[in-house]
Amino acid sequence: MQVLSLGEILAARRRMAGIAAVDTPLVPSPFLSASAGTEVLLKLELVQPTGAFKLRGAANAIQQLPEETPGVTCCSTGNHGRAVAYAAARRGMRAVVCMSQLVPEAKIEGIRALGAEIRIVGKSQDDAQAESSRLANEEGLSEIAPFDALPVIAGQGTIGVELMTERSDLETVLIPLSGGGLAGGIGFALKRIKPNIRVIGITMERGAAMHAALRAGRPVEVTEVESLADSLGGGIGLANRHSFGLCRDCLDDVVLVTEEEIYRAMQAHYYEDRIVCEGASAVGAAALMSGKLAGLKGPVASIITGRNVDMAAFTAIVCGRDVRLGDNFIKGVSYGS
């Protein structure tokens, strides 16, 4: 695939059927609707078998590999690693997920349980990345990128097609933003189908790599900070090829939310919507609840991207306790106060 097209996104939908969940539920949120003053719907990607939307892109990429491919590799310890492990196992293909020695045992076990081989190398994400590239170059494994690859972006874009099928009257779509594979793919599909729809990327205030890149007009280095939205961390790659340009062309705006706003939004999703989700999934609600989307036109859809949250941290948040993430301290506040 040389360029992204609506046709590629529709083909991705057919390829992933039976592996990823398609036509995931789009459900009303009475609480967020009242808070925003317009209808708000939640697109529940947390029902994916791996707990997050990344299975769409990984399944689309892996299903397209030639039969003789000796296997796949990646270096994500989060939702992308889980997706690659699961999609490769479903195709009966070998998957090697590279990680550094610093990755907690629970994450390692989670990915191993999905059928992947785990390779522990070095003390940093860079060491893990180097091993993944070595496996690709020397052993012929196919490296599956987390966001900056067209088959992955086309896979995530299937969410945009579903939104337009489910509710063609949507006026605004809120998309959690990190490397931009999700926002780039959905934004592309939405704008092709309904050019005047508003597409807003939402991310955390500190360490927002795509936001910094869009302002600078090119990918820039950002310092990573620990966040409740841990799935939104990391850079976009200084040699970014696809997701930066797509986000530049398809996003109408990028809105930043604070850790306190994410904390309160996770509580609201839990107590009001009865949803257990990651911090990364709650950024849309955080933006709505903090009034940062003034003049918003509804109906609005917010993508609930995943549910793979650390349950100890999650319990602390819904109980209103303090949370400490590295040097990032978030003061507890009980829900409704």
Ligand SMILES: *Cc1c(COP(=O)(O)O)cnc(C)c1O
């Ligand atoms: C990866 C991820 C995102 C962001 O997707 P990008 O394509 O990197 O922008 C959002 N939410 C969750 C739960 C994720 O795993």
